[in-house]
Every structure is written in C-alpha cells, then in structure tokens.
Amino acid sequence: TTNLNKQYTFDNFVVGNSNNFAHAACMAVADGYFHTYNPLFIYGGVGLGKTHLMHAVGNRLLEKFPKLRVLYISSENFTNEMISALKSKKMDEFREKYRKVDVLLFDDVQFLAGKQRSTEEFFYTFNSLYDSQKQIILTSDKTPAEIPEMEERLTTRFAWGLIADIQPPSVEEKTAILMKRAELMNIDLNEKVALFIAENLKSDNVRELIGALIRLSAYSSFNGEPITIELAKKTLDRFLIKKDKIITFDTILKVVTEYFNVKLSELKSKKRTKSIAYPRQIAMYLMREKLNCSLSEIGEIFGGRDHSTVLHSINSIEKKLKKDKELQETIKILEKSLYN
Ligand code: ADP
Ligand code: MG
Structure with a gap:
C-alpha cells in the first residue's frame, strides 16, 4: 500500500x-540515481508543483520497482503522528515506520521549524x-538557510545533496498548464482563452490557475455556454x-521611457550604452x-x-529575471503602470 496520489505523474x-x-532532478531520482542527489531539496512558492513532482517520483519508482518502500508524508502529519505515538507510547513503532523506508518523501519541511520534538x-x-543510503526528498517554500527558526544541524544536512528551485510560471507555461489540464478533464478549451486567463490572472499560483479553469468550465456547463474570453471575463x-486599456507597442514604449527617463528616439536608436540598451531590452521583453x-x-x-x-x-x-530581485521589482512596477 502506498499513500501516493496517482494523478501526480510526470x-x-x-x-x-x-x-x-x-x-x-526529480527524473534523475526516479530513474534510480539515489546516491547522487541525496537529499534532493526542492523549494518554491505555494502552488508551484512541489508536491506534484514529489509524488511523480514516487509513482515512477513504484512502477519500476514495485517492492520499493516509498513513503510520502507532510511534516504536519509527521508531527501529528509523533504526538499520538507519544501519547499511546508507541514511539518505537513510529520510528520503525520511518526508518525502514527506501525512499522518504517529506513535504513542506518548513513547518517543522520551531517544533523542537x-x-x-x-x-x-x-x-x-x-547513513543507510536511502533516498530522501524534501520540499519547502524557502531555501534551507532561509527557513526561520530551523535548526542549523538540519539546514546544513538539507544542503548535502542537491537544492533545486521552482519559479513562478511564465505566461507561456501557464497557458500550457491550462491546455494540459483541460485535456485531462475533457474541457473544451481554446488556446486563445487559455492565453487570456494565463495573461490576466492575478496569481502565479498553479493551483489557483487550475481553480479558475474549473470555475469557468463549471459555469459553462451550468449555463450551456461555450468557453470564451467573454465568459472568462464574466x-x-x-x-x-x-485591464482598463489595451496594451499596445506605444503604451509599452511610453511606460518604459517614463520609468527609465530616456527619450523615445534614443530607445529606438542604435545606441548601446547601458542606460539606453537596458531599458530597450526590457521594452522588447515586455x-x-x-x-x-x-x-x-x-x-x-x-x-x-x-x-x-x-x-x-x-x-x-529572462535569464536575469530569475535571479535579479531588482529587475523583478522593476518589471512588476512596469506591469502595474501598463495595466493602470
Ligand atoms: P506546491 O506543493 O508547490 O504547493 P502542488 O504540487 O500542490 O504545489 O501543485 C498545485 C496544483 O498545481 C496541483 O494540482 C498540481 O497538479 C498543479 N501543478 C503545479 N505545477 C504544475 C505543472 N508544471 N504542470 C501541471 N500541473 C501543475
Ligand atoms: Mg505542496
């Protein structure tokens, strides 16, 4: 028996x-590269697919090695189980359960922080x-070092293997996720509508993105209306x-030149000084x-x-955006002025 969610596959x-x-990284572990990336530590914001990936590893491993002992647990349930084991004096059983597995999938480890026992x-x-070379996969919403109140002896161990991040999805990725989910759920979703939702949804959370699709599809079937951009707006x-105004090339040029205080003619020129080239690149990106x-x-x-x-x-x-907090802020500000 396993407690894996079969829907969460690669x-x-x-x-x-x-x-x-x-x-x-998850694929590598699922292919049996146990000792290379151990522990595998995945971090990223809420609803970005950490739990999904973790289950996918477990599901894939069990397909290939049905006898493997794969155990999924969230840190909250781990804590709850421990508390009831303590109460009923079954700590040996509790320890045994977790120490005999081949692969431990430990979700949301940040919730252990501050819980001493x-x-x-x-x-x-x-x-x-x-020590017995079993595979451990951990997820968290932050890097090991960033988890507040987490004991150092743990955070250093978390960094012994491989640390991999998940970032918020781009508009293209959101569109692809919507299309994929619609296919899985037999929802008739046009790519234009998917793009519209991906571009306009406030949140980057994939769970909310999928929630929006479910809501839209429910509304469509309750009212017998096809799924259109109009229906999505409603x-x-x-x-x-x-979006009070429609974004055009001109609005982007206006917002960028104002923000960086450069002349439109300079932005369009061949000048390659950084103070001009950088805003230009950002305008192209937008x-x-x-x-x-x-x-x-x-x-x-x-x-x-x-x-x-x-x-x-x-x-x-795009490359800079992944790491550069200042650029992320800049883009956010520019987007705000685009939409307002
Ligand atoms: P997290 O654990 O990071 O909070 P989850 O793994 O619970 O996020 O993902 C939230 C929902 O979004 C799940 O239904 C999951 O299947 C879906 N999801 C997230 N990322 C993707 C993706 N890249 N492709 C398909 N579905 C995704
Ligand atoms: Mg999760």
Whole structure:
C-alpha cells in the first residue's frame, strides 16, 4: 500500500523554464540515481508543483520497482503522528515506520521549524536513512538557510545533496498548464482563452490557475455556454488583473521611457550604452510577453533590428529575471503602470 496520489505523474506535469531544473532532478531520482542527489531539496512558492513532482517520483519508482518502500508524508502529519505515538507510547513503532523506508518523501519541511520534538525525531530519521543510503526528498517554500527558526544541524544536512528551485510560471507555461489540464478533464478549451486567463490572472499560483479553469468550465456547463474570453471575463472577474486599456507597442514604449527617463528616439536608436540598451531590452521583453507579437515586429519598432538580436535581448532579460530581485521589482512596477 502506498499513500501516493496517482494523478501526480510526470506525464501530467508541464515542464518549462520555471521548473525544468527541479523536474530534471526529480527524473534523475526516479530513474534510480539515489546516491547522487541525496537529499534532493526542492523549494518554491505555494502552488508551484512541489508536491506534484514529489509524488511523480514516487509513482515512477513504484512502477519500476514495485517492492520499493516509498513513503510520502507532510511534516504536519509527521508531527501529528509523533504526538499520538507519544501519547499511546508507541514511539518505537513510529520510528520503525520511518526508518525502514527506501525512499522518504517529506513535504513542506518548513513547518517543522520551531517544533523542537518533531525536529529532533526528524533529525534521527534523516540520519538513519541517510547513513543507510536511502533516498530522501524534501520540499519547502524557502531555501534551507532561509527557513526561520530551523535548526542549523538540519539546514546544513538539507544542503548535502542537491537544492533545486521552482519559479513562478511564465505566461507561456501557464497557458500550457491550462491546455494540459483541460485535456485531462475533457474541457473544451481554446488556446486563445487559455492565453487570456494565463495573461490576466492575478496569481502565479498553479493551483489557483487550475481553480479558475474549473470555475469557468463549471459555469459553462451550468449555463450551456461555450468557453470564451467573454465568459472568462464574466466568471473570473474577481481573479483577473483589471485591464482598463489595451496594451499596445506605444503604451509599452511610453511606460518604459517614463520609468527609465530616456527619450523615445534614443530607445529606438542604435545606441548601446547601458542606460539606453537596458531599458530597450526590457521594452522588447515586455512586448514579447504582453503582445503576443513576432520577434521581427519588435525588431522593426527598434530601427529594423533583426529577430536574432531581439531574441538575444529578450533571453538576457529572462535569464536575469530569475535571479535579479531588482529587475523583478522593476518589471512588476512596469506591469502595474501598463495595466493602470
Ligand atoms: P506546491 O506543493 O508547490 O504547493 P502542488 O504540487 O500542490 O504545489 O501543485 C498545485 C496544483 O498545481 C496541483 O494540482 C498540481 O497538479 C498543479 N501543478 C503545479 N505545477 C504544475 C505543472 N508544471 N504542470 C501541471 N500541473 C501543475
Ligand atoms: Mg505542496
């Protein structure tokens, strides 16, 4: 018997820039590379697919090795089980249960923080499994070092193996996730509508993204209406970013030139000084993200640059965005002014 959710498979998981590293790490463990990435520590915000990936590893492993002892537990349930084991004086059983597994999937480890007794129990479990070369996968909403009040002897251990992050999905990834989920649920969803939801939903949380789809689909079947952008606007109103004006090339140029205090003529020129080139790259990035336009259309706006130059600029912003907090803030501010 296993407590894995069979729906959470690799097949149902949409891979993109935001999660490909964590996905690859999970695939490696699922392929049986136990000692290489141990423990595997996956971190990322709420609803970004950590639990899903973890179960996917377990499901894949059990397909291949049905006898393997794979155990999934959230840190909260671990704590609850421990408390009742303490009460009923069954600590030996409790310890035995966790120390005899081959693969331990330990979800949301950040909730152990500040809980002394369960932290301690987990510490011994961890050591016992690690010493006998059993695989441990952990998830958290933060990196080991960032978890407040987490004991250092644990956080250092969490970093012994591989740490992989999951970032919020891009609009393209959100669209792909919606399309995939619609297919799984037999919902007739047009790609245009999916893109509309992906672009306009306030939240980056995939669970909420899927929630929006379910809501829309329910509304559509209750009222016998097809799923259209109009219906999405109506049913998802509260969840959508308000777009009072339609974004165009010009609004993006206006917002970027104002924010960076550069002249439009300079932005469109061939000048390559950083103070001009950087806002230019950001404007290109925003056009690509918001307007669903081609690279050469963007190139044309910027004095006939070719599409590979544009692509290079956009890629460099995308890459920076993953790490650069300041740029993330800048983009947020620019997006706000675009929508207001
Ligand atoms: P987390 O554990 O990070 O909070 P979950 O794994 O519970 O997030 O994911 C929330 C929901 O979103 C689940 O229904 C999951 O199947 C779905 N989900 C998240 N990421 C993806 C993805 N990349 N592809 C498909 N479904 C996803
Ligand atoms: Mg989770």
